[in-house]
Amino acid sequence: MKMENVEPNGVTFFYLIHGCCKERLVDKGRQLHSHVIKNGWLESNIFLANVLVDFYSAFGILVDADKAFECIPPQDVISWNSMVSIYAANDLLHEAVRLFEEMRLWDKHPSAMSFVALLNLSSRGKELLFGKQIHNFVIKVGIDYGSVLIQSALIDMYGKNDDVQSSIDVFQCSHERSLECCNSMMTSLLHLGFLQDVFELFSWMVCENIVFDEVSLSSTIKALSLYSSPSLDNCCLLHCCAIKSGFDSDSMVLCSLIDAYSRSGQIRFSQQIFEALPSPNIFGFTSIINAYAQKGMGYECLAVFEEMIQRGLKPDKVTFLCILLGCNHSGLVEEGKMIFDSMRTIHDVYPDRRHYSCMVDLLGRAGLVNEAEELLMHASSEGDSVMWSSLLRSCRIHQNEHVGRRAAKRLMDLEPEDPSFWLQASNFYSEIGEFETAIYIREVAVARKMSRDIGYSLIRVHEFH
């Protein structure tokens, strides 16, 4: 749209660049940037400069965000905070800390947001000590200690660093009634596996008339899913809750419901939810593929995957892992091989350990033990104990003595301290009739387990060759 008789200025461009950020228009934003430079607005308008930093960071173009930041003549606290957040989001801990230090040298006073950015950094980087230092620093400086933002960032930081008690302590001293703190507490509890507490917190919110949102609800549904077998009643209860509160069109809520229903054994409800999704995204597709995979419905996984491709969605590592699991649980060997090969060749997704592990299992179960071993060696020169253990199991089932010996040896080399792998190796040797070796390995395993349990070595353990 062209504006007539109105001369656009810095403020106009501020809104335009903001819009490009929201609408994901990277090229347009770049054009606007050069326009801003030509007009010499950057030096006189800190708002404009700051929105450019955010624009580049929203697209992950760190280099240009950095350049835009350097162009701002006197950066203000917002510019600094944006850069610290960007470094934090890109896991550049040292750069973020360096910038924070620099900011203090320049005598720019950190705001609550500065601390939130640093706390997020320690959450992401699992830096508990650093997080505690920031916590103490916040108390010392006394800036906005009571703010909901800082409280919820602290609850999250302790939760992500597995320190549940500190997380609860902060929550109990915080604005307990704030949605932000409740949600952070719920995600921490969920992350740490305190599922019952997630339900209790949710009930408490309802009783206290704290209006929950889609994050609280999806966390609660997720907690339900993680129960070994959620009851259908509870799934329906939370589903009704979603409908009543108007969150039944939220993608996150619906994905957790797909998961919860399938785990409760009611895959048809998962199907219904998926089919009713107005425009399923990659999460929706992967949720239903995962549900089918867990139920051993391999062909359904493949059909949904096909539909996903036809809609132009790009599958990622998680999607492929779910499809391969589906093929594995249904014994679809050729299909699994085809999908696995297509990851790299067609979809430009590189398989990691989990995909290789799934394929080793798939091939091994099908009796293609040599092929499985070849793939395992290809995954990494070492392989890992899970893959070797799965291969050894396949060798036992399909009586492949040759590969089995190698797998047993590798497994014991990789896990000298884990008796369960040694017992598996021992069972393999009994299976192929080498009872002496089987007994020897079992004795070593038992001795090691005992010495580990007792705390010191009772029996001199000889290396097995």
Added chain:
DNA sequence: GTAGGGTTAG
């Protein structure tokens, strides 16, 4: 007349 921001899936 213009801003940054907590939790967030498969």
